[in-house]
Amino acid sequence: MSLYFKILFFSFIIPFLFSFHNKIKFNKYFFVVFITLISSSIPFILHDIYFTDLEVWGFHIEHHADVLLYNLPLEEILFFIVIPFCCLFIYFVFKKLEIFNLPYNRKFLIRLSLLLLIFGLGFNEKSYTLFVFLSASLCLLHISYSKSKWNGYFFSTYIIISLVPFLIVNGFLTGYPNVENSPVWYNSSEIIGFRFLNIIPIEDFFYNFVLLYCNFSLFEFYSSKIIRNEDKRN
16 A cells, blocks of 8 residues: 555545544535535646646655556545545534634735735746646635635635644655655745745645635535425425
8 A cells, every 4th residue: 555545545534434423424415525526626637637747746656556547646636536525524514513614804815815816926937836826816716705605614624624634644745754755746946945844835735725615616516406406306
């Protein structure tokens, strides 16, 4: 079992098992989760293939299986299924228990969106930096004009995940046993170069933000569609 696969397995197992808990019952939404993960993973995987081709990032063969899809290890494909699943589970629990519904200021989000746009364009020669800052800017702008009641839960989920699980998972992926030989490597000319704890590229925090927002948006969209269809049948 590769290091990358072990990271994914241990990230997945606890949220999966607790999905069947009587007070949570996340398993009843597995179909919605499934179509959400499939829908969201496709564009991210295609983008991943493109950036790998450009050598914006890559993977050390000793940390992943020999199974490849085009130029991506199997584990990298599974990343876009496993990690969003775990995050959706946490988000679902927060909504279910009605906890950590974080308030936010619309004007602040608009200003932050503009700041990220300017910052991203300022580093337009760095592909990864440009992509994540522009994408995060668009997400923030969308949230600022959105009237969705779940945005507060999204922010709290993102913050809590970033404080512990993200640091552990991404820390291993980008810094174990060291930055030079970790499962995932980055082209230093395509990132700013600032690494949190000298391990995690700062861009990864914004990439995670975009990934989660896309998944949560699709989850809410598909959930509402299914609920409306069930109401019509009843």
